[in-house]
Amino acid sequence: MNNIQILKSDLNSGIKIYNTLESSIAILKLNNKYFAFEDICTHDGEPISNGKIFDSCIECPRHQAKFNLETGEALCMPATENIKIFKIIEKENIIEIILEEE
Ligand code: FES
DSSP: OOOEEEEGGGGTTSOEEEEOSSOEEEEEEETTEEEEEESOOTTTOOOOTTSEEETTEEEOTTTOOEEETTTOOBOSTTOOSOOOBOEEEEOSSEEEEEOSOO
C-alpha cells in the first residue's frame, strides 16, 4: 500500500477523509499539529471523524467513547480497544501519512 501525501493547506478547513481499499483514514490539523487515525470506533464500528474534538481527543458520536488522537488509546467505556494511529512525516508544504511500516 502506498503512503498518502496531502497538502497542509488542504487541512485548514477541517478534517479530511481518505479512503483506501482497507479502511477509511481521518486526517486533521489541531493546534498546529497533524493527526491521522483510522475512522472506525473500536466499540461498534461507527465512524468517529464527525465526533467532538477537544484536548487532542475525539469523542465517538454514537456512545461517547473517547480516544486520544496522539496514541489512539481508548480513554473510557464503552470502548476498550485503541483506535489505529498512523505515523505522519511533515515536509515543507505537505504531510505524508505512513500506512505501513516496513
Ligand atoms: S460506536 Fe463508538 S462508542 Fe459505540
